[in-house]
Amino acid sequence: MSIRKKIITTGAAIFLVFVCLALMNIWTHRAVLSNQQIRDAVDKRLSDIEEFERWKNTAIQMVSEAVATGHVHTYANAPFSPPVGPFVQEGALIEKAGKSLIGLIVEKESTSGKIEKTFERLRIEINDLYYRLDERISTVLAKAQFDQVLGQEASEQNALAPYVLKSLNQLTLVFQNSLISRNFSEEDRGLVAKNQRFLSSQLHLIDPDGTIGALFEKLFDRFKTLDAFILESRTSLEGFDTRIEQAKAAFEKAVESTEVQSMAASAQSDLDEANRRLEEASGLNLTVVVVFLFFVPLFLITIGIFGLDTIIVDPITALMKAMKHVETGNFDVTAPVGAQDEIGKLANAFNVMAKEINTKIAEMTHLNHVLQKSEEKFRLYMENTHDGVLIVDDDFKFEYVNSQMSHILGYPLEEIIGQDYRYFIDEESVRLVAERHRLRRKGVDVPSRYEFTIVRKNGEKRNVQISVGVTKDSNGNEKSVGTLLDTTDRKIAEQEAQHLRNQLINIINSMPSILVGVDSDGNVTQWNKTTQRCTGISASEAVGKSLPEVFPQMASEMEKIKKSVETKEIIQELSRPGFLEDDSGYEDLTIYPLTSNGVQGAVIRIDNVTEKVRMQEMMIQSEKMLSVGGLAAGMAHEINNPLAGMIQTAGVLKNRLSRPDLPANCEAADSAGTSMQAIVAFMDRRGIPRMLDNMLTSGQRAAGIVSNMLSFARKSESAFSTHNLVELIDQTVDLAGSDYDLKKKYDFRQVEIQRQYASDVPPVLCEASKIQQVLLNLLRNGAEAMQEMAGNGDGYQPRFILRLNHEKEAGKVRIELKDNGPGMDAATCKRVFEPFFTTKPTGEGTGLGLSVSYFIVTENHGGEMNVESAPGKGTTFIVKLPLEPKEPLRRHTSLFGS
Structure with a gap:
C-alpha cells in the first residue's frame, strides 16, 4: 500500500474518529441540556408545591380555629382563594369544602345565639316567679316575726313557711344549675318532683287564697318547658355537630386528595434519574474519547514503522504523548503542531477536542454541584418542617424519617431507620394502621389522613395525625410517603381554653349586677346580659363603642372612671339615687381598676339596693314609733296621778258642799256661823253643783282616755x-x-x-x-x-x-x-x-x-x-x-x- 493510500486510509480513519467524537459531543451536550431542563422543571415544581402548601396550611389553620372555637371571623373567606398554578383544581376542592364547613359553623353559631336568648327568657321568667314567690313567702315570715314582737307564738302554718322557702331555693338552684350545665338530670327531675309533692300536700296551710300555689304551678310549668327546651336545643346542636363533622371529614378528604409530598418525592426521583443519565452519558463519552484517541495514535505509529517516521511518526508521537495525558484525565494538555499538513490539522483538531472535553467536564461538574445544592435544599426543607416526614418500604420498615419524626417518636434516628413502624404504634391502633396500609398498597381508595395513637420511648402515649400516599422509586418499587403531626397538646389546649372561656362568660352573664368593662379610652370591652337587658343594647352592638354612646346615663361618671384607671383605686358610691329606671330607686356604683396584658381599663358594677335602703328606712321608722309609743305611755302614766287627785278632790268638794245630810258638813257650817241650807242655796244659785259635775265627768273621761292609751301601749x-x-x-x-x-x-x-x-x-x-x-x-x-x-x-x-x-x-x-x-x-x-x-x-x-x-x-x-x-x-x-x-x-x- 502506497503512502498516499495509507495517508488517505489514515485520514479516513481519523475522520471517522472525529465524526464519532462529534456525535458523542452532540449526544453529551443534549444530555446536559436535558438535565438542565429537568432541573428547572423540578425547581419550578418545588416552588409551586411550596406556595400551594403554604396556602393549604393557612386554610387548614383557619378551619381548625373555626371548628375549635365555634366562631368564624369576618375575614374567614379570604384564605380560601387558591393561588394560581398547577394546583388550581385541587385548590378549588379545598375552597368548596372549606366554605361549606365555615357556613355550617356560622349557622350553628347563629342557632346557638337564638338558644341562648331562649334560655335567657326562661331565666328571666323563672327569676320573676322566684322573686314573687320569695316576696309572698317572706311576707308570711315577716308576719310571723311581727306577731312574735306582738307577743304571739308561731302557728303551724308559719312554722311551715321556712320549709317552703327552702323548697323554693332548692328549685331555683336546680334551675340555675340546669341553665349553666345545659342539662336536666334525673336527679334534678327527682328533686323537682319531690318538692312538688311536698308543696301540693302542705302549701294550702300557708296559702289559703291559693296565690302562692298558682305561682308554684307556673314555676313547675317553666321547669317542664326548660327540660324540654334543653333536650330540644341539645338535639339541634348535636345535629349541627354531626353535620360539621361530616363537612370537616369532607374538607379533610379534599385536603388529603391534594397531598403534594408524593409529588415532591416524584420530582426528586425525576431529578435523580436525570443525574444518573447525565453521569452515564459523561462516562460513555469519556470512554469513547479515550478509546478512540488511544487506537488512532497506535495506528499512526504502525504506519510510521513502515517509513513515515519523518512525516508522521514524530508528530504522531507528540500527539500520542498528549493523548496519554488525556487518558490519565488531564485535559489541559496541548499537542504540538509542526506543520499545516494533515498531521498538523490532526493536532489542531485534537487540541480543539481536548479543550471542548475540558469545557464539557467543567459544565458537568457545575451541574453536579447545582444538583447537589438542590438536593441539600430539598433535605433542608424536609428536616425543618413542623411535620414528621417518613418513607416506608414494602416490609413496613422505615427507609427515611426526618428529625421532627424522631422528636415525635422520642427515639434517635438510628433506632428508627430499618425498624418496623408498627413497633411504635399503640396496640389498639396497630390493626387500623396496618389494614389501611395494606388496602392502599392494593390500590383501594381509603382516606389518606386519619388519627391514631403512638407510644414514645418513655412509654408516653400521644395522639397523632398522619397523611400518607404511595409513590415509586427509580426502580419501580412502591414506597409509602407520609407526614405525621402530633395533635395531643393542641387538642388539650383547645379543650381547656374553650372550657375556661365558656365558664367565665357564664359567670359574668349569670350575675344580677350590671357589669361593664372599658379600656383607658372609655370604649366598651365587656357587656354582660344584665346590662343588655337594662339598656336594650346587645353586647355585639356595644363592644368597641364609647361608653356614653351606648350607656348615656354613665356619661357623668366618665371622670370617676378615668380617675380610677389612673390612680388604680376602687371608687364606690353606696345607696345613691338610681338613674336606670326611675328616681325612687337606689343603686350601689363600684368602679374597679383593671390591668390585663399591659392594657389598662376598668370594670363598672351597678347593683340595685332599693329594697335594702327602704328596709333600713322602715326599721328606723319602726324604732321611732316604738320610742314614741313608750314616751306616750310614760306621759299617760304621769298624767294619770294628778288627774286622779283632781277627780278625787272634785268628788270631795261635791260631797262637802251639796250634802246637808252629812253631820260633818252641818258641824262645819255651824262653826262658821252659817248653815248647810244657806250654803246649798248659794251653790245652786251660782251653778256650782253643775260645774262640779262637769269637772267629775271631764276628769273621768280624761281618765278613760289615759286608761285606753296605757292599755294599748302596754306590752x-x-x-x-x-x-x-x-x-x-x-x-x-x-x-x-x-x-x-x-x-x-x-x-x-x-x-x-x-x-x-x-x-x-x-x-x-x-x-x-x-x-x-x-x-x-x-x-x-x-x-x-x-x-x-x-x-x-x-x-x-x-x-x-x-x-x-x-x-x-x-x-x-x-x-x-x-x-x-x-x-x-x-x-x-x-x-x-x-x-x-x-x-x-x-x-x-x-x-x-x-x-x-x-x-x-x-x-x-x-x-x-x-x-x-x-x-x-x-x-x-x-x-x-x-x-x-x-x-x-x-x-x-x-x-x-x-
Whole structure:
C-alpha cells in the first residue's frame, strides 16, 4: 500500500474518529441540556408545591380555629382563594369544602345565639316567679316575726313557711344549675318532683287564697318547658355537630386528595434519574474519547514503522504523548503542531477536542454541584418542617424519617431507620394502621389522613395525625410517603381554653349586677346580659363603642372612671339615687381598676339596693314609733296621778258642799256661823253643783282616755281572755276620738258614727289589745281617707257604719267597718294587705298597718280579714273572729325583732 493510500486510509480513519467524537459531543451536550431542563422543571415544581402548601396550611389553620372555637371571623373567606398554578383544581376542592364547613359553623353559631336568648327568657321568667314567690313567702315570715314582737307564738302554718322557702331555693338552684350545665338530670327531675309533692300536700296551710300555689304551678310549668327546651336545643346542636363533622371529614378528604409530598418525592426521583443519565452519558463519552484517541495514535505509529517516521511518526508521537495525558484525565494538555499538513490539522483538531472535553467536564461538574445544592435544599426543607416526614418500604420498615419524626417518636434516628413502624404504634391502633396500609398498597381508595395513637420511648402515649400516599422509586418499587403531626397538646389546649372561656362568660352573664368593662379610652370591652337587658343594647352592638354612646346615663361618671384607671383605686358610691329606671330607686356604683396584658381599663358594677335602703328606712321608722309609743305611755302614766287627785278632790268638794245630810258638813257650817241650807242655796244659785259635775265627768273621761292609751301601749304576753266585743269596739272608738293631726287638719270627732250591733253576739276569746290595734288602724285609715273628700267643701259628711253580727253556723263573730270615703280599685284591693304597700306619699306611711292587722286577725286569732271596695263607693273591711280558736295560738315575731 502506497503512502498516499495509507495517508488517505489514515485520514479516513481519523475522520471517522472525529465524526464519532462529534456525535458523542452532540449526544453529551443534549444530555446536559436535558438535565438542565429537568432541573428547572423540578425547581419550578418545588416552588409551586411550596406556595400551594403554604396556602393549604393557612386554610387548614383557619378551619381548625373555626371548628375549635365555634366562631368564624369576618375575614374567614379570604384564605380560601387558591393561588394560581398547577394546583388550581385541587385548590378549588379545598375552597368548596372549606366554605361549606365555615357556613355550617356560622349557622350553628347563629342557632346557638337564638338558644341562648331562649334560655335567657326562661331565666328571666323563672327569676320573676322566684322573686314573687320569695316576696309572698317572706311576707308570711315577716308576719310571723311581727306577731312574735306582738307577743304571739308561731302557728303551724308559719312554722311551715321556712320549709317552703327552702323548697323554693332548692328549685331555683336546680334551675340555675340546669341553665349553666345545659342539662336536666334525673336527679334534678327527682328533686323537682319531690318538692312538688311536698308543696301540693302542705302549701294550702300557708296559702289559703291559693296565690302562692298558682305561682308554684307556673314555676313547675317553666321547669317542664326548660327540660324540654334543653333536650330540644341539645338535639339541634348535636345535629349541627354531626353535620360539621361530616363537612370537616369532607374538607379533610379534599385536603388529603391534594397531598403534594408524593409529588415532591416524584420530582426528586425525576431529578435523580436525570443525574444518573447525565453521569452515564459523561462516562460513555469519556470512554469513547479515550478509546478512540488511544487506537488512532497506535495506528499512526504502525504506519510510521513502515517509513513515515519523518512525516508522521514524530508528530504522531507528540500527539500520542498528549493523548496519554488525556487518558490519565488531564485535559489541559496541548499537542504540538509542526506543520499545516494533515498531521498538523490532526493536532489542531485534537487540541480543539481536548479543550471542548475540558469545557464539557467543567459544565458537568457545575451541574453536579447545582444538583447537589438542590438536593441539600430539598433535605433542608424536609428536616425543618413542623411535620414528621417518613418513607416506608414494602416490609413496613422505615427507609427515611426526618428529625421532627424522631422528636415525635422520642427515639434517635438510628433506632428508627430499618425498624418496623408498627413497633411504635399503640396496640389498639396497630390493626387500623396496618389494614389501611395494606388496602392502599392494593390500590383501594381509603382516606389518606386519619388519627391514631403512638407510644414514645418513655412509654408516653400521644395522639397523632398522619397523611400518607404511595409513590415509586427509580426502580419501580412502591414506597409509602407520609407526614405525621402530633395533635395531643393542641387538642388539650383547645379543650381547656374553650372550657375556661365558656365558664367565665357564664359567670359574668349569670350575675344580677350590671357589669361593664372599658379600656383607658372609655370604649366598651365587656357587656354582660344584665346590662343588655337594662339598656336594650346587645353586647355585639356595644363592644368597641364609647361608653356614653351606648350607656348615656354613665356619661357623668366618665371622670370617676378615668380617675380610677389612673390612680388604680376602687371608687364606690353606696345607696345613691338610681338613674336606670326611675328616681325612687337606689343603686350601689363600684368602679374597679383593671390591668390585663399591659392594657389598662376598668370594670363598672351597678347593683340595685332599693329594697335594702327602704328596709333600713322602715326599721328606723319602726324604732321611732316604738320610742314614741313608750314616751306616750310614760306621759299617760304621769298624767294619770294628778288627774286622779283632781277627780278625787272634785268628788270631795261635791260631797262637802251639796250634802246637808252629812253631820260633818252641818258641824262645819255651824262653826262658821252659817248653815248647810244657806250654803246649798248659794251653790245652786251660782251653778256650782253643775260645774262640779262637769269637772267629775271631764276628769273621768280624761281618765278613760289615759286608761285606753296605757292599755294599748302596754306590752302584753298574748293574754287571751273572753271579751264583750260591743264594749271593746266602743272603747276603741272613744280612743280614736282623741286622735287629731294638726298638719293634716284631721279630727276624728268630725266623723259620724253609726252602730248596728246584733243583740245575740256572745263574748269572744281574744287578745283585747291586739283587736283594739286592728280596729284603731282601720278607723284611722278610713278617717284620713274621708278627710281628703271632706276638703272639697260640697257638704260631704264623713261616716262610719259599725256592724256586729253572730254567724252561728260558722261559729264566728262578724265585724264590719264601712266608710263613705273615696274607695279603692281592684288592683289596690289585691295588694292592700302586703307589707310595705301604701298609696300614701313618700314619708307619710310605712305600708305596715294593714299587713300587721291582717296577721293579728288571721294568725294570732285564726280568723279572716277581707276588704270590699270600689272607686267612689267607699270601703268595707270585714273581720271574722272564731268564738274559740280551733288550734293553739302561738306567739309571733315582727319584722323588726321580738
